[in-house]
Amino acid sequence: MxxxxxxxxxxxxxxxxxxxxxxxxxxxxxxxxxxxxxxxxxxxxxxxxxxxxxxxxxxxxxxxxxxxxxxxxxxxxxxxxxxxxxxxxxxxxxxxxxxxxxxxxxxxxxxxxxxxxxxxxxxxxxxxxxxxxxxxxxxxxxxxxxxxxxxxxxxxxxxxxxxxxxxxxxxxxxxxxxxxxxxxxxxxxxxxxxxxxxxxxxxxxxxxxxxxxxxxxxSSSEFQKKADRMRDAARELEQEREAAESLRRRLRSRDSDLDDRESAVLERERALAARRAAAEQAVQDANEYRRQVRLLEQSAAQAREAADVESQRMRDINARLESVPADVERWLNKVKVGGKPLRELFDADMTKARNTRRSLVEMMERDEQLGVSRSDRER
The missing domain is CATH 3.30.930.30 (BirA Bifunctional Protein; domain 2)
Incomplete structure (x- = not known):
C-alpha cells in the first residue's frame, strides 16, 4: 500500500x-x-x-x-x-x-x-x-x-x-x-x-x-476552505475519541472505586461481627461470674448461720457448766481429796475447761470471719 x-x-x-x-x-x-x-x-x-x-x-x-x-x-x-x-x-x-x-x-x-x-x-x-x-x-x-x-x-x-x-x-x-x-x-x-x-x-x-x-x-482559497473543513471534521473525531476514552477511564475508575468500597464494607461487616461475638461472649462470662458470686454468697450465708448456731450451743453449754447447784457448792467446800479441798481442784478444772471452751469459741469465730473474707474476695 x-x-x-x-x-x-x-x-x-x-x-x-x-x-x-x-x-x-x-x-x-x-x-x-x-x-x-x-x-x-x-x-x-x-x-x-x-x-x-x-x-x-x-x-x-x-x-x-x-x-x-x-x-x-x-x-x-x-x-x-x-x-x-x-x-x-x-x-x-x-x-x-x-x-x-x-x-x-x-x-x-x-x-x-x-x-x-x-x-x-x-x-x-x-x-x-x-x-x-x-x-x-x-x-x-x-x-x-x-x-x-x-x-x-x-x-x-x-x-x-x-x-x-x-x-x-x-x-x-x-x-x-x-x-x-x-x-x-x-x-x-x-x-x-x-x-x-x-x-x-x-x-x-x-x-x-x-x-x-x-x-x-x-494557495487556492477553495482548497484552504476544504482543508479547514477536513481539519474541523478530524478535530471533532479526535475530540469524540478523547471524550470516549475519558469516559472509559472514568468508568474504569468508578468500577475500581466501587470494588474498593465493597471490600471496605465487607471488612467493616467482618469487624462488626467479630466485635458482636466478643460482646456476646463477655455478657455470657459476666452472667456466669454473677452466678458463681451468688453461689458463694449463699454458701457464706449458710456457713455464718451454722457458725451462729454452734456458737449459741457452746454458750449454752458454758452457761450450764458455769451454773453449779447450791448443795454441790456446799459439798465442794467440805470435802478434801489428798489433803486439798475439793473446791480448789474443782475451780482449777473449771478454769481449765473455760479456757478450753474460750479457745474453741475464738477459733470458730476466726473461722467464720475467714469464711466471710474469702467470700468477699471471691465476689
Whole structure:
C-alpha cells in the first residue's frame, strides 16, 4: 500500500511582528518548558500533548540546537534572533510587503501512522516515523539551503504529526526573494516530485500521483476552505475519541472505586461481627461470674448461720457448766481429796475447761470471719 507525502508552503510571514508570533506558535513547547505561556489560535492544538513537541533553532554553524531562555526572554525569541541576523545580510532595503519567511509543513500520510505507529499520541513517533520525517527535513535542507532554515518543530499536539519548517527566501547574492524559491506551478511540481523521490529512497512507500494540493498550487482559497473543513471534521473525531476514552477511564475508575468500597464494607461487616461475638461472649462470662458470686454468697450465708448456731450451743453449754447447784457448792467446800479441798481442784478444772471452751469459741469465730473474707474476695 502506498501513502501520500504532504508538502504545504502556503503560509507567508511578513513584517510587523508577524514572525515573532509565528515562532511562538511553532516553538510553543520550548516556551512552555521555560515557563512562558502564550495563547494559541490554532483550535487543533491539544495542550496536554505540547510537551511531546520538539523544536530546533539553527545554531549558525551548520547545525541546530534546542532553543533556551536568554536574559529572561522566551526561547522562541532565539528563532527570531536568527531570522534578524540573516535579514541583516540582505543588501537592499526591505519592502513593506516583503515576505520574510515561508512556513513549510511536511507531513506523512495519517494512514501510515494508523498502520505503523498508531500509539504516537501516547508514546510519540517510533524510530521508523522519525527516520521518514528526518528524510523529508533533509530534502528541505537540500532544496532551500541549511543557512536559510531558521529552525523546525516536530508537532505532536495536533490532529496528525507534522514538521513545521521556517524558511528564509534569501538568495546567495543577498536578495530576499521568495519567487526564487517558489517560482510557480511547474517548479512546484518539481519540488513535489523530488520530495517524493527522496522519501522513496528513504524506504517510504510513497504515492507518486499528483495530489489535490499540488493541482491547486497550495494557495487556492477553495482548497484552504476544504482543508479547514477536513481539519474541523478530524478535530471533532479526535475530540469524540478523547471524550470516549475519558469516559472509559472514568468508568474504569468508578468500577475500581466501587470494588474498593465493597471490600471496605465487607471488612467493616467482618469487624462488626467479630466485635458482636466478643460482646456476646463477655455478657455470657459476666452472667456466669454473677452466678458463681451468688453461689458463694449463699454458701457464706449458710456457713455464718451454722457458725451462729454452734456458737449459741457452746454458750449454752458454758452457761450450764458455769451454773453449779447450791448443795454441790456446799459439798465442794467440805470435802478434801489428798489433803486439798475439793473446791480448789474443782475451780482449777473449771478454769481449765473455760479456757478450753474460750479457745474453741475464738477459733470458730476466726473461722467464720475467714469464711466471710474469702467470700468477699471471691465476689
Amino acid at each position: 502506498s501513502y501520500t507525502m504532504t508538502f504545504d508552503a502556503s503560509h507567508k510571514v511578513g513584517r510587523g511582528g508577524h514572525a515573532r508570533a509565528f515562532f511562538r506558535h511553532i516553538a510553543r513547547d520550548a516556551d512552555r518548558r521555560a515557563g512562558f505561556h502564550f495563547p494559541q489560535s490554532n483550535p487543533n492544538v491539544v495542550p496536554e500533548r505540547t510537551a511531546f513537541n520538539y523544536t530546533i533553532v539553527n545554531d549558525g554553524q551548520g547545525g541546530g540546537r534546542r532553543p533556551v531562555s536568554v536574559d529572561g526572554r522566551p526561547p522562541s525569541d532565539e528563532l527570531d534572533d536568527y531570522l534578524q541576523q540573516r535579514l541583516g545580510t540582505v543588501r537592499r532595503a526591505l519592502r513593506k510587503d516583503a515576505v520574510l519567511m515561508r512556513g513549510v509543513i511536511l507531513q506523512l500520510d495519517p494512514k501510515w501512522f494508523a498502520d505503523h505507529n498508531s500509539d504516537w499520541r501516547e508514546k510519540g513517533p517510533n524510530k521508523e516515523a522519525l527516520a521518514y520525517m528526518g528524510a523529508s527535513l533533509g530534502w528541505a535542507v537540500s532544496e532551500f539551503g541549511a543557512q536559510n532554515i531558521v529552525g523546525f518543530s516536530l508537532h505532536l499536539d495536533e490532529v496528525h504529526p507534522q514538521l513545521q519548517v521556517a524558511i528564509i527566501p534569501l538568495t546567495d547574492d543577498g536578495r530576499l526573494s521568495q519567487k526564487d524559491f517558489f517560482k510557480g506551478p511547474s517548479d512546484l511540481k518539481r519540488q513535489h516530485k523530488e520530495l517524493r523521490a527522496a522519501m522513496a529512497a528513504a524506504g517510504y512507500d510513497v504515492e507518486y500521483r499528483v495530489t489535490e494540493r499540488s493541482r491547486e498550487h497550495l
